[in-house]
Amino acid sequence: MSLPTRALITGRGIPVMENDIDTDRIIPARFMKTVTFEGLGQYAFYDARFNEDGSKKGHPFDLPQFQGGTILITGRNFGCGSSREHAPQALHKYGIQAIIGESFAEIFIGNCTSLGIPCVSLNKEDVESLAQLVEENPEVIITIDLNEKLVKTAEQNFYLEINESFRKSLAEGIWDTTAELLQNKEKIKTLYDKLPYTKGFVA
Amino acid sequence: MHLVDRLPSGQDQLFIGLHLIHEVTSPQAFQMLRERGLTVLYPQRTFATVDHIVPTENQKRPFADPLAEAMMQALEKNTKEFGIEFFSLDTEYQGIVHIIGPELGLTQPGMTIACGDSHTATHGAFGAIGFGIGTSQIRDVLATQTMAINRPKVRQIYVKGDLGKGVYAKDIILRIMADLGVEGGLGFAYEYAGPTISKLDMEERMTICNMSIEGGARVGYVNPDQVTFDYLKGRRYVPQGSAFEKAVEFWKSLASPPDAQYDDRYELDATKIEPMVTWGINPGHGIGVTQNMPRVDDVPEHEREGVKKAYAHMNFKEGAPILGQKIGVAFIGSCTNGRISDLREAAKVVKGKKIADGVRAFVVPGSKQVALQAEKEGLDRIFREAGFDFRGAGCSMCLAMNPDKLKDDEISASSSNRNFIGRQGSPRGRTLLMSPAMVAAAAIAGKVVDVREYL
Numbered sequence: 001m002s003l004p005t006r007a008l009i010t011g012r013g014i015p016v017m018e019n020d021i022d023t024d025r026i027i028p029a030r031f032m033k034t035v036t037f038e039g040l041g042q043y044a045f046y047d048a049r050f051n052e053d054g055s056k057k058g059h060p061f062d063l064p065q066f067q068g069g070t071i072l073i074t075g076r077n078f079g080c081g082s083s084r085e086h087a088p089q090a091l092h093k094y095g096i097q098a099i100i101g102e103s104f105a106e107i108f109i110g111n112c113t114s115l116g117i118p119c120v121s122l123n124k125e126d127v128e129s130l131a132q133l134v135e136e137n138p139e140v141i142i143t144i145d146l147n148e149k150l151v152k153t154a155e156q157n158f159y160l161e162i163n164e165s166f167r168k169s170l171a172e173g174i175w176d177t178t179a180e181l182l183q184n185k186e187k188i189k190t191l192y193d194k195l196p197y198t199k200g201f202v203a
Numbered sequence: 204m205h206l207v208d209r210l211p212s213g214q215d216q217l218f219i220g221l222h223l224i225h226e227v228t229s230p231q232a233f234q235m236l237r238e239r240g241l242t243v244l245y246p247q248r249t250f251a252t253v254d255h256i257v258p259t260e261n262q263k264r265p266f267a268d269p270l271a272e273a274m275m276q277a278l279e280k281n282t283k284e285f286g287i288e289f290f291s292l293d294t295e296y297q298g299i300v301h302i303i304g305p306e307l308g309l310t311q312p313g314m315t316i317a318c319g320d321s322h323t324a325t326h327g328a329f330g331a332i333g334f335g336i337g338t339s340q341i342r343d344v345l346a347t348q349t350m351a352i353n354r355p356k357v358r359q360i361y362v363k364g365d366l367g368k369g370v371y372a373k374d375i376i377l378r379i380m381a382d383l384g385v386e387g388g389l390g391f392a393y394e395y396a397g398p399t400i401s402k403l404d405m406e407e408r409m410t411i412c413n414m415s416i417e418g419g420a421r422v423g424y425v426n427p428d429q430v431t432f433d434y435l436k437g438r439r440y441v442p443q444g445s446a447f448e449k450a451v452e453f454w455k456s457l458a459s460p461p462d463a464q465y466d467d468r469y470e471l472d473a474t475k476i477e478p479m480v481t482w483g484i485n486p487g488h489g490i491g492v493t494q495n496m497p498r499v500d501d502v503p504e505h506e507r508e509g510v511k512k513a514y515a516h517m518n519f520k521e522g523a524p525i526l527g528q529k530i531g532v533a534f535i536g537s538c539t540n541g542r543i544s545d546l547r548e549a550a551k552v553v554k555g556k557k558i559a560d561g562v563r564a565f566v567v568p569g570s571k572q573v574a575l576q577a578e579k580e581g582l583d584r585i586f587r588e589a590g591f592d593f594r595g596a597g598c599s600m601c602l603a604m605n606p607d608k609l610k611d612d613e614i615s616a617s618s619s620n621r622n623f624i625g626r627q628g629s630p631r632g633r634t635l636l637m638s639p640a641m642v643a644a645a646a647i648a649g650k651v652v653d654v655r656e657y658l
């Protein structure tokens with residue numbers, strides 16, 4: 001299956017500048033009682049956005065100046081906790097196309113890559129400068145360039161880091177792993193037959 | 204041994220020896236298979252159970268919650284359609300996915316294991332490599348019995364010295380989280396080693412490996428040894444007779460050699476570990492029970508914002524003791540601490556006593572087998588007589604996807620693994636993580652106490 005490249009992503013930013021934002025924050029477990037991923041966008045950051053009476057708390061996702069933003073800007077260890085793909089699905093369905101942060105939890109970054117959402121890291125100073133820039137001028141256009149490994153704005157460029165295999169997958173449009181893995185069906189069978197435990201250790 | 208190929212992206216294609224699924228993260232994966240006209244390549248290597256949404260009080264079908272019922276039906280339909288064995292509520296083997304795998308002997312040394320749940324590292328206690336995966340990767344494993352991974356670095360966590368009375372495996376891992384932080388393990392697999400780890404039984408090792416992800420490490424493991432082989436012998440899916448001897452020979456060949464090189468190493472003195480309690484909003488916010496909670500000005504600058512956020516949620520006073528903090532709920536259970544040895548340790552504390560007025564206390568066994576064994580030993584009676592509820596098996600209040608939830612800003616003493624904001628079902632709820640024995644003592648006292656004074 002050929003997929004679009006995700007080498008260049010351009011949009012406005014939404015800064016959510018906290019560290020260790022866990023997947024229970026991104027989507028509370030009570031919203032995962034579903035057999036599809038449909039409709040999860042409305043629950044993104046739900047308890048951080050809404051009081052129990054439904055009134056808004058003033059989370060960046062609800063501030064007027066950040067409406068229409070597609071690039072989430074955040075701190076360290078974003079997406080820690082559970083493996084729920086509901087978390088990146090909720091962000092994606094809300095409208096997030098890419099995430100810029102200081103660092104990301106490993107399962108989360110894998111889930112995002114499977115959905116074609118690049119998660120790129122900047123160093124602490126740079127991510128703070130970028131967030132500051134967006135706070136001051138929410139209209140700033142940000143481009144994530146995976147070929148040049150840069151986060152670009154009209155005023156300043158920042159060097160980004162991303163695992164090389166994730167970068168390649170996203171830039172070359174080969175982030176549908178199922179399609180890639182299926183190419184090796186014969187090799188899988190050979191390995192299956194070779195492993196002692198697949199035959200209960202009976203030769 | 205499990206490497207199929209190097210993928211064009213540069214990732215490794217890894218064969219998965221055992222795939223475990225449950226009702227929350229799998230339905231979308233089966234749907235993706237259908238949409239692509241794919242099937243399950245090796246259905247005999249995937250096993251299913253139901254745990255996250257299971258009500259623990261009334262398990263009659265249809266479930267009172269129609270959403271939970273729909274998830275249950277989806278799993279029944281998917282396992283039937285694709286020929287996958289399902290340990291349902293109608294069997295004696297239903298339970299939390301990370302408890303039943305080892306219990307049935309499905310989990311074996313040297314296996315690569317994947318499950319759509321972040322606590323899959325639990326299986327690492329057997330010298331297996333357990334990966335928590337998302338739904339797209341469940342689709343990959345169902346369709347190809349393989350997945351794409353990036354190779355981690357390895358950090359050895361070497362623990363020496365004897366554990367004091369009232370100090371458990373849970374306290375070791377909470378200490379590690381407090382020392383190395385919740386992001387300290389990013390990009391690493393954790394190998395737990397050293398004389399203290401060697402002396403632990405399999406259930407204790409599972410508790411430690413279980414929480415690797417809370418420190419950022421996706422994978423955690425202990426090298427297999429005689430303790431491992433003795434645990435496995437005779438279990439339902441473990442080979443018997445001469446095949447068992449062969450298996451042991453194979454398993455022995457898998458351990459890290461004594462001269463193995465590590466990317467990093469961390470040493471911990473177990474004699475210095477106290478019973479641990481978390482006071483904040485991530486599992487790294489742990490302190491010894493006799494210590495005071497940190498002052499914002501005393502923590503390193505990069506942690507200050509997080510600590511302030513934690514105090515804002517917990518409504519605790521910085522610098523105050525955690526000892527004596529009142530609790531409203533006591534929860535003993537979860538894939539971290541819902542095994543028979545956990546119930547035994549908690550029962551020792553509870554025996555002959557009553558829970559404090561105003562405390563709601565639950566024991567939720569990790570599996571039906573754990574519940575049956577507890578009943579055989581009379582532990583259920585000890586808990587009930589003390590005022591605990593003794594419930595059916597499931598994940599329950601660890602993540603509150605079933606009716607077991609905190610109310611308002613209740614404070615729970617919990618033997619589970621996460622104290623994230625809202626984790627136990629109330630957006631304002633507050634969770635204090637600790638060992639099952641510490642939870643039991645807190646239930647009796649109605650406040651955080653030092654379990655060493657109850658033994």
